Amino acid sequence: MEANRDMMKKIPVREQDPKVRATNFKEVCLGYNMEEAVAEAERCLNCKNAKCVAGCPVSIDIPAFIREVKEGNIEEAARVIARSSALPAVCGRVCPQETQCEGQCIRGIKGEPVSIGKLERFVADWSREHGFVPDAPEKTNGKKVAVIGSGPAGLTCAGDLAKMGYEVTIFEALHEAGGVLTYGIPEFRLPKSGVVQPEIDNVKKLGVKIETNVVIGKSVTIDELMEQEGFQAVFIGSGAGLPKFMGIPGENANGVFSANEYLTRSNLMKAFRDDYDTPIMDAKKVVVVGGGNVAMDAARTALRLGADVHIVYRRSEKELPARVEEVHHAKEEGIVFNLLTNPAEILTDDKGWVRGIICRRMELGEPDESGRRRPVEVPGSEFEIEADTVIMALGTSPNPLISNTTKGLEINRWKCIIADESNGKTTKEGVYAGGDAVTGAATVILAMEAGRAGARGIDEFLSQR
Amino acid sequence: MYQILKAEKLADKIYLMVVEAPRVARACEPGEFVIVKIDEEGERIPLTICDFDREKGTITIVFQTVGASTQKMSSLKKGDFFRDFVGPLGNPSEFVHEDPEDLKKKKYLFVAGGVGAAPVYPQVKWLKEHGIDADVIVGSKTKDMLILKEEMEKAAGQLYIATDDGSFGYKGMVTGLIEELVEKQGKKYDVCVAIGPMIMMKFVCLLTKKLGIPTIVSLNPIMVDGTGMCGACRVTVGDKVKFACVDGPEFDGHLVNFDEAMMRQQIYKTQEGRAMLRLKEGDTHHGGCGQCGGNE
Numbered sequence: 001m002e003a004n005r006d007m008m009k010k011i012p013v014r015e016q017d018p019k020v021r022a023t024n025f026k027e028v029c030l031g032y033n034m035e036e037a038v039a040e041a042e043r044c045l046n047c048k049n050a051k052c053v054a055g056c057p058v059s060i061d062i063p064a065f066i067r068e069v070k071e072g073n074i075e076e077a078a079r080v081i082a083r084s085s086a087l088p089a090v091c092g093r094v095c096p097q098e099t100q101c102e103g104q105c106i107r108g109i110k111g112e113p114v115s116i117g118k119l120e121r122f123v124a125d126w127s128r129e130h131g132f133v134p135d136a137p138e139k140t141n142g143k144k145v146a147v148i149g150s151g152p153a154g155l156t157c158a159g160d161l162a163k164m165g166y167e168v169t170i171f172e173a174l175h176e177a178g179g180v181l182t183y184g185i186p187e188f189r190l191p192k193s194g195v196v197q198p199e200i201d202n203v204k205k206l207g208v209k210i211e212t213n214v215v216i217g218k219s220v221t222i223d224e225l226m227e228q229e230g231f232q233a234v235f236i237g238s239g240a241g242l243p244k245f246m247g248i249p250g251e252n253a254n255g256v257f258s259a260n261e262y263l264t265r266s267n268l269m270k271a272f273r274d275d276y277d278t279p280i281m282d283a284k285k286v287v288v289v290g291g292g293n294v295a296m297d298a299a300r301t302a303l304r305l306g307a308d309v310h311i312v313y314r315r316s317e318k319e320l321p322a323r324v325e326e327v328h329h330a331k332e333e334g335i336v337f338n339l340l341t342n343p344a345e346i347l348t349d350d351k352g353w354v355r356g357i358i359c360r361r362m363e364l365g366e367p368d369e370s371g372r373r374r375p376v377e378v379p380g381s382e383f384e385i386e387a388d389t390v391i392m393a394l395g396t397s398p399n400p401l402i403s404n405t406t407k408g409l410e411i412n413r414w415k416c417i418i419a420d421e422s423n424g425k426t427t428k429e430g431v432y433a434g435g436d437a438v439t440g441a442a443t444v445i446l447a448m449e450a451g452r453a454g455a456r457g458i459d460e461f462l463s464q465r
Numbered sequence: 466m467y468q469i470l471k472a473e474k475l476a477d478k479i480y481l482m483v484v485e486a487p488r489v490a491r492a493c494e495p496g497e498f499v500i501v502k503i504d505e506e507g508e509r510i511p512l513t514i515c516d517f518d519r520e521k522g523t524i525t526i527v528f529q530t531v532g533a534s535t536q537k538m539s540s541l542k543k544g545d546f547f548r549d550f551v552g553p554l555g556n557p558s559e560f561v562h563e564d565p566e567d568l569k570k571k572k573y574l575f576v577a578g579g580v581g582a583a584p585v586y587p588q589v590k591w592l593k594e595h596g597i598d599a600d601v602i603v604g605s606k607t608k609d610m611l612i613l614k615e616e617m618e619k620a621a622g623q624l625y626i627a628t629d630d631g632s633f634g635y636k637g638m639v640t641g642l643i644e645e646l647v648e649k650q651g652k653k654y655d656v657c658v659a660i661g662p663m664i665m666m667k668f669v670c671l672l673t674k675k676l677g678i679p680t681i682v683s684l685n686p687i688m689v690d691g692t693g694m695c696g697a698c699r700v701t702v703g704d705k706v707k708f709a710c711v712d713g714p715e716f717d718g719h720l721v722n723f724d725e726a727m728m729r730q731q732i733y734k735t736q737e738g739r740a741m742l743r744l745k746e747g748d749t750h751h752g753g754c755g756q757c758g759g760n761e
Contacts, residue, residue, distance in 0.1 A: 173692050175502055175509070175549040183694075213551035215692055219488045241694040245706065252699060252706065252725055254732050261695035269508070269689065277508045277534050278689075279736035352728040399693050401711070 008111025011040040013118050018332040022303055025187045025272055027194075028329055029093070032115075034072070037122040041069040044114050045106055052116060055104035057449035058156075060084040062101055062116055069119055078127040081120060082134045086159035086203055087152060087448065089128060089195045090181055092121025095445045096323050128198050136206050141165040143462050146231040147208075148216045148402065151179020152444045153237030153435030155203050156451030157458075161235075162206035164459050169231075171214040176268060179239055180444070183268035184260075186297050188304065189326075192267070217401035222409070222431060232465070233430045233458045236417060237451055238402055240436035244394040246289070250346030251392075255281060255354035259290070259298040259393035266301050283307040283389035287357050289343055290393030291315065296326040298391045299335050309335045310385055314342040314362050314375045340364070340375065344382065346390055356386045396441045406431070416440055423457030424450060432457050467501075467550035470523060472543050475612045478530045479580055480539050481515070487522030489514075489552040495587040496558030496683065496715055499524060500691045502549035503541070508534045511688045513584035513660075513714075514553065515613075524552075527583035527612065533740035554691045555714045558588050558658075559681070565595040571655040573599035574646075574678070575621075576639050576669050578661020579606070582613045584683055585660050590620040598622025600652070604639035604661070608632035639665060640672050647676055654678050659718060663730065667723035674719050682718035684709045686729060700726050 014030040015021075021028050032040060044066040052062045061080050068077035081088045097103070097117035105113030126132075143166050147158045150172040158168045176182050181196045190196060204210065216222060216238070225231045243258035245251050262280070265271040269278035286302040288295050291313035299309045311330070313320060316339050320327055331337065340362040347356040361381035364373035403411045410418045410427040417426055417433040424432035434450025436442055471483035489499060498513045516525035530536045541547075560568055573592065577585040582603050592599050601621040605611045606629045618624050626634030627642040635642045639661075646652045657680040659669040666682045673680040686709050689695040693711035700709050701722040707713060 173551070174690060175551070183690075213549050214488060215551060215554065218553055218692075219492055219551070241690075241692065243694070243696045245696070245699075247706075252701060252729065254728060258696040261689055261697045264689050264695050270506075276506045277537075277740065279733040279740070281732070282736065352725070352731075399711075401692065 005039075007043055008107075010043075010112045010115045011036050013115070018329075018334070021188065022333045025304055027191050028188050031125060032118055032122045034074075034126075037069055037119055038072060040115050040119060041066045043107060044070070047106055051104035051106065052101040052114075055100045055102075056084075057100065057445045058084045058452055060101075060120070065123060066114070066116070066119060069123060074123055074126045075130070075132050077123045078132050081123060085448065086156050087199045087444075088120050089124035089199055090152070090190060091445055091448070092117050092119075092124055093190050093195070094185060094443075096443060098324055100445070125195075128195075133205055134202055137163055137165050139165065140167050140207065143167065144169070144231045145458055145462075146171060146222075146225045146229075146234045147237060148222075148234065149173075149179055149237040149239055149435075149437070150177035150200070150210055151181060151237060151239050151435065151447060153239075153437075153447035153451035153454070154179065154235065155200065156448040157235045157237060157434070157455045158208045159203045159206055160452055160455035161458060162203070162208045164455070166458075166462070168207070169209045169211060171216055171220075172210060172212045173215040174268065175212050177210050177212060179237075183264045184294065184297070186263065186267055186301050187272075188300065189297065215401065217405040222402065222406045226430060233432065233462055235424065235451070235454045235458060236402060236426070236431065236433035236437055237435045237447065237454070238399060238437045239447075240396040240441045241399045242397045243392065244396065245392055246343065246394065248343060248345055250348055250354070253346055253348040253354050254352050255283075255388055256346060256390045256392065257281065259288070259294045259391050260396065262298050262391050263294070263301060266305075272301070272305060280305065281389050285387045286310070286389045286391060287312055287343075287385055287387040288391045288393055289313075290395075291320040291322060292393060292395070293322045293326055295393035296322045296330050298393050300330055300333060302389070302391065303333055303335060307389070310338055310387070311335060312338045312341045312343055312357070312359060312385070314340065315372065316340055316364060319372050338385070342375065342377065343390075347384070354388055354390055356384050357390055358382055358384050396436075398437050398440065402437075414440055420457070421450075422453060423460065424454030425457050425461075430461065432461075466546040466548060469541055469543055469545050469547070472541060472545075474539075475527065476610045478539075479527065479610070479612055480530070481525065481527045481612075482541070483523050483525050484547060484550055485522060486524050486550045486552070489524050489550065490517045490519050490522045493517050493524065493553035494557035494561050495591045496561065496584070497553035497555045498584075498685075498691070498714060499526065499550060499552030500554060500688070501526070501538070501547050503534065503538055504548050507537070507548065509549075509689060509691070510534055510538070511554070511685060511691055511710075513683065513685070514587060515583040516587055516590070524550075527580060529580045532737040551691070555710060556712075558591075558715060560588075561591065565597070568592070568595065568597050572653060573597070574643070574654040574657045575599055575601040576643065576657060576659040576661070577601065577603045578639060578659075578665040579604070579610065580612070581661030581665075582617065585658065586613050586616055586620065588658065589617065593620045600646075600654070601625065602627060602639050602642050602646075604628070604642070604665070606630065638668070640668050643669065643672055643676075647678075656681065658682075663723060663727045666718060666721075667727075670718040670721070670723070680718040681715050682721060683714045684716060684721070684726065685714065686726060687732060700729075
């Protein structure tokens with residue numbers, strides 16, 4: 001790297017050109033190479049009282065791993081991260097670093113924060129490419145723990161428990177492990193065979209078993225797992241799977257999908273590939289309703305499948321819940337943002353197919369209970385957007401299958417499982433929970449934090465037995 | 466992997482398979498369904514459970530080839546495997562939770578259309594095992610398309626058969642036979658359970674509404690995960706939107722919006738047609754699917 005570089009700025013990360021990537025499903029961000037990673041690592045001030053660590057939900061020793069990167073000891077850097085995170089290649093890609101570690105970085109006060117996320121990703125990718133495998137436990141303690149769901153919460157909890165010596169089996173309802181990492185987040189943001197599968201394999205290498213195609217609450221209940229299959233504790237990381245709809249006219253028309261369905265078809269079922277059998281709507285004009293990461297994912301998937309895409313969101317740009325990077329990428333790729341806009345009705349043709357959507361303009365009023373300014377409809381502001389497909393990305397809520405079939409497991413009025421944040425303890429003895437099943441839809445890293453807390457809680461519980 | 470222990474062609478385009486799936490066999494009840502996936506590239510296909518053996522850990526499925534995926538499935542033989550087989554999904558039939566003594570006071574009429582005989586069978590069998598004789602109507606296009614006739618004879622109180630062409634039993638539609646039984650023969654039914662093609666269920670429901678017989682139908686809409694995650698299977702029942710996978714698959718037939726449900730089944734027809742063409746023509750495929758560029 002040239003000597004006169006501006007230390008206030010991040011080493012830029014290479015990305016696929018927006019025009020090119022809009023036509024493929026390959027990863028958008030190409031990541032750092034060794035030279036770039038070392039140069040970026042040199043920007044770290046190695047703070048004694050590192051604020052970034054406090055900003056990380058799983059408290060990775062960030063200055064320590066960056067120090068190793070600076071020295072070129074990537075394997076050692078990987079060991080430092082592995083002490084706190086089982087899924088670094090995933091987190092380096094999908095964590096909202098700007099509000100976590102990087103949001104706290106001292107460098108960020110006067111310039112740009114250290115690119116911690118991209119460095120984490122570099123270390124994880126390098127480890128995978130060089131065959132670095134986390135150390136497996138020498139022997140197990142013979143105690144069996146069941147983990148429900150193989151998403152970020154479940155994988156983290158299972159990995160931590162396996163390291164402590166427990167015999168862990170993960171039960172997954174779908175035919176592939178990974179939860180939202182597999183069915184929700186698209187290939188161009190999180191490659192499946194390149195990144196997700198190897199991270200799952202690493203968890204398996206710790207001795208964790210994964211049984212797919214088991215729907216807890218249907219195939220077998222938690223009580224049966226504990227009474228008949230010898231599991232002494234259970235961690236529920238079943239996520240928030242049920243999609244929300246708006247309840248507006250026309251919502252059951254042909255061509256209206258939940259983002260969950262659209263993304264599951266593309267990501268899990270690989271409908272975007274010709275050699276897979278699952279179909280996906282051949283959309284030409286798509287309206288995605290919502291402003292979160294899932295809305296961005298659905299919009300960018302539709303774009304890659306050949307559609308013109310509009311995002312409709314009822315608040316302003318500032319309130320978009322999606323990560324800044326995702327919004328930026330979506331705009332670069334040519335997605336049109338209709339902000340302060342709210343759908344009122346979906347229009348259909350005489351055969352029941354979507355032909356458009358009527359929206360109303362909104363303006364921001366007083367702050368609501370979330371602290372964000374409440375959007376209010378502008379009277380008489382109806383207008384129509386032409387569309388053959390509408391994708392609803394309005395958030396999700398937990399699936400009641402488990403809570404309905406488990407005696408003594410209490411839920412709150414949002415159907416979320418009631419659990420202690422510090423250790424995942426639920427109202428049922430031996431049963432712990434964390435992630436979206438407890439909080440409602442949130443982020444990968446928060447689910448991992450909850451998985452980690454659940455593992456600690458289960459260890460405390462089983463150590464006393 | 467889930468091994469196929471028996472594979473049999475029951476009639477033209479209709480196949481029966483017995484599959485080893487111990488977890489499903491241990492937990493399932495009549496009315497529930499499974500999702501199967503043939504291989505890595507395959508679709509997730511929802512199928513109602515036709516029979517189960519808890520001891521042997523097996524599930525019997527019956528399916529009709531309708532598209533490329535079911536066509537591929539039909540080529541599986543004894544000893545082959547499904548890559549994935551998950552269940553049971555959905556809710557059991559309501560009567561499973563009722564007191565058999567109360568059930569004995571009710572007269573059930575089951576109406577099965579075509580391959581719908583498969584999901585009807587375990588329900589009739591369950592009732593028989595609990596000392597309740599139900600009347601069953603099985604309808605099919607023609608005699609050769611009739612399935613599970615002997616099994617149904619054993620399980621049903623009275624078995625009536627209707628064929629469209631009159632090649633066996635009553636000549637005409639199942640609705641005609643229901644009218645015959647109720648209006649001409651004066652039979653009284655407290656509950657009707659109708660399972661078959663959507664259009665059949667629609668017309669059975671129109672009739673039973675007129676006759677004042679509460680009717681339950683089992684819906685088989687488009688699904689992906691089958692656990693409530695995707696919402697593809699949403700159906701309007703009364704004034705509420707329900708997910709067939711977790712709220713059903715059985716609903717009050719008099720409240721189901723069948724026209725919407727039938728419309729929603731068309732969503733992927735074009736893609737399915739293309740896929741079928743590609744599968745049929747294999748290496749000789751040369752156009753017509755709209756995707757391969759062969760028409761240009």
